[in-house]
Amino acid sequence: MTRNAAKCGTSGSELVRAVEETIRSVLPSMWSISVAPQPTFGRRRGSEQPDALLSIIAPDGTEAVVLIECKGIVAPRDIARVADQLDRFTARSEVKVEGAMLVAPFISPTTRVQLDQRGVGWFDVTGNLRLRLDRPVIFLDRTGADRSGFRDPADRLLKSLRGPAAAKVVLELCETSLPVGVRELAERAQVGAATSARVLELLDREAVVDRSEDGTVTAVRTRSLIDRWTQDYKVMGSNEVIAALDPRGLTNALKKLLSVDARVAVTGSAAARAYLPADVTPVSPLVSLSLYTDDPISLIDQLGLKTVERGANILVMRPYDNVVHAKSRTVAGIEYAPPAQVVADLMTGPGRSSEEAEQLMAALGSTEQDWGR
Numbered sequence: 001m002t003r004n005a006a007k008c009g010t011s012g013s014e015l016v017r018a019v020e021e022t023i024r025s026v027l028p029s030m031w032s033i034s035v036a037p038q039p040t041f042g043r044r045r046g047s048e049q050p051d052a053l054l055s056i057i058a059p060d061g062t063e064a065v066v067l068i069e070c071k072g073i074v075a076p077r078d079i080a081r082v083a084d085q086l087d088r089f090t091a092r093s094e095v096k097v098e099g100a101m102l103v104a105p106f107i108s109p110t111t112r113v114q115l116d117q118r119g120v121g122w123f124d125v126t127g128n129l130r131l132r133l134d135r136p137v138i139f140l141d142r143t144g145a146d147r148s149g150f151r152d153p154a155d156r157l158l159k160s161l162r163g164p165a166a167a168k169v170v171l172e173l174c175e176t177s178l179p180v181g182v183r184e185l186a187e188r189a190q191v192g193a194a195t196s197a198r199v200l201e202l203l204d205r206e207a208v209v210d211r212s213e214d215g216t217v218t219a220v221r222t223r224s225l226i227d228r229w230t231q232d233y234k235v236m237g238s239n240e241v242i243a244a245l246d247p248r249g250l251t252n253a254l255k256k257l258l259s260v261d262a263r264v265a266v267t268g269s270a271a272a273r274a275y276l277p278a279d280v281t282p283v284s285p286l287v288s289l290s291l292y293t294d295d296p297i298s299l300i301d302q303l304g305l306k307t308v309e310r311g312a313n314i315l316v317m318r319p320y321d322n323v324v325h326a327k328s329r330t331v332a333g334i335e336y337a338p339p340a341q342v343v344a345d346l347m348t349g350p351g352r353s354s355e356e357a358e359q360l361m362a363a364l365g366s367t368e369q370d371w372g373r
Contacts, residue, residue, distance in 0.1 A: 012070040013037065015103045016052045019068065019123040023054070023131065026140055032057040035068075050089045054101070058136035064098035066121070066131070071104045076207035079114035086120060099133050106148035110206050110228055146231065157205075158198040162232040164321035165191045169199040170229045171327055173209070174340035179216045190326075203228070222371045223361055226343050235267075235290075235345040238320045242296050243312035244305035250289050253303055253314060257291075258333050260302045265292040265328045267337040267345045268315070269353065272360045274331045275339055283359050284352045288312070290345065292319045292337060339364055 016037055024033045036053040052068035067089050069082060079102075086100040101121040107128055115122050121131040127144025148159075161170060172189035180188070186196035200217065203209045206228050210219035235241075246253045250270075257264055266274070268290030273282055293299045296316040300307065305314060319325070327338040336342070339360070346357035365371035 012051055015070045015105070015123075015125070016068055018125055019101065019103050019129075020054065022123065022129060023056070023140065026129075026142075027056070027138075028059075030059040048085065048088070050086075051103075053095075056133070056136070056138065060136075062136040064133050064136060064138070065093075065095050066133070067093075067097055067100040069100065069102055071102065074102065074104045074107060074111060075205040076108070076110045076114045077205055079111060079118065079120075079207070083115075083118040083120055098135065099131065101131060106145070108148070108206075109146050109231060110208075110224070113227075114207060158202045160232045161199070161202070161229050162238075164323065165195045166199050167229070167233065167321060168323050169196055170225060171323055171338055171340050173203075173217070173220050173225060174222050175327075175338070178220065179212070179218045181214075181216045185217065222340070222364075226340060226347065226361075230344050230347050233320075233344055234348045235317075236348070236350075239292075240296070240318035242300065242316045243308055244300055244314045244316055245308045245312055246289075246303065246305050246314055250286060250313060253289055253305070254334070256303050260299065262293050262295060262299050262302065263325055263335070264299060265319075265324050265335045265337045266290070267292060267317075267324070267342050268349060269346070269356055271336040271342040272346060272356045274334070274336050275342065275360060276363050280359070280363060283355045287351070288315065290315045290317065290349075292317050292324045294318060294322075 016035060020033060020035045027033065034055045036055070037051070039050060039053045050067045051070040054066040054068055055063060056066065057063045067086055069086060071082070074082070082102055090097045090100070099121060101123055102115060103123045105125050107122050107124045112122055112128065112130070116130070123129045124144060126149065127142055129140055129142040131138060131140040168189040168191050169185065172185060176185065176188055182197050182200060183193050185200070186193045189196065200209065200211070200215070203225065204211055208221050208224045208228055209217050212218055254270065266289070268288065269286050270289050273286065276282065291299065291314065293316065296318050300316055324337045324341055328335045329338065337345070343357050343360055346353040346360065361371045
């Protein structure tokens with residue numbers, strides 16, 4: 001997997017030329033690449049047509065034809081319609097079509113997931129590329145940008161879930177009862193109605209929530225919601241973090257939490273264990289402790305920790321917002337950050353924490369909202 005330089009050009013013809021040049025540069029010189037722009041499928045006038053057909057011929061003469069569909073702007077919620085459109089093109093084609101690609105100025109990570117699930121390849125001018133063919137056998141996978149460099153001054157739609165207000169809406173959606181309207185969600189999340197509306201609009205574009213005609217949220221894909229949030233939220237970057245060491249071990253620190261004069265919410269690996277069913281064995285041993293508190297220095301003093309640059313076994317964090325406490329849960333006298341927060345912290349944390357996040361989501365899926373999508 002490599003990272004490509006961005007290419008200029010966002011019109012349909014420029015996009016087709018860019019994908020042709022890129023694939024030509026990737027495949028060996030013995031392969032033949034050609035493009036038929038704006039082909040006509042069928043005889044009906046005015047019927048929708050693909051933007052181009054890409055022909056790839058292997059050295060042994062095996063040929064594959066790939067449909068190219070160009071879009072100026074594409075969001076995850078558009079992919080079902082695009083995939084259906086490509087299926088219609090394939091059905092009407094007079095030649096055998098082996099694959100299809102969506103080409104756009106930028107294709108977001110969430111959109112790429114949707115395309116992959118439907119077997120559609122992609123290319124954007126930041127360098128993201130995926131093309132998979134069975135005959136001849138081809139698998140091209142290149143990584144470009146995860147954020148668009150294209151900005152329309154007139155476009156004021158929310159693009160990021162960075163910040164406390166967005167996090168409050170995300171955490172509320174992970175556990176709130178449905179259906180829920182924009183204003184009701186704002187009240188539950190304790191944010192402004194405008195913030196609730198903008199976040200929901202973004203999540204709707206990203207195909208994370210389903211909404212009725214009046215904007216009411218009728219379904220939440222909880223796992224997809226956390227995946228989208230962690231594109232903008234990172235546990236080590238969104239919070240103020242101090243690395244510390246308890247020479248007596250984590251068991252000692254956990255026992256002391258019961259008597260400290262401070263509000264502390266446990267997250268990370270230790271919190272995952274609190275939410276796992278009793279008969280489930282954690283996927284990895286407990287080697288670190290992550291703690292949220294409003295006064296990290298005071299907590300470090302009360303627990304008798306030493307701040308270190310290396311060899312830390314405890315992370316003491318001033319949280320990005322008090323929501324980590326407001327929506328926390330208490331188990332056996334210890335406060336734990338809300339499950340969705342714990343999952344996000346594990347997904348963006350070091351070591352094997354991503355595996356712990358997967359295990360926790362599987363456990364939550366059996367008892368709470370749909371963590372499987």
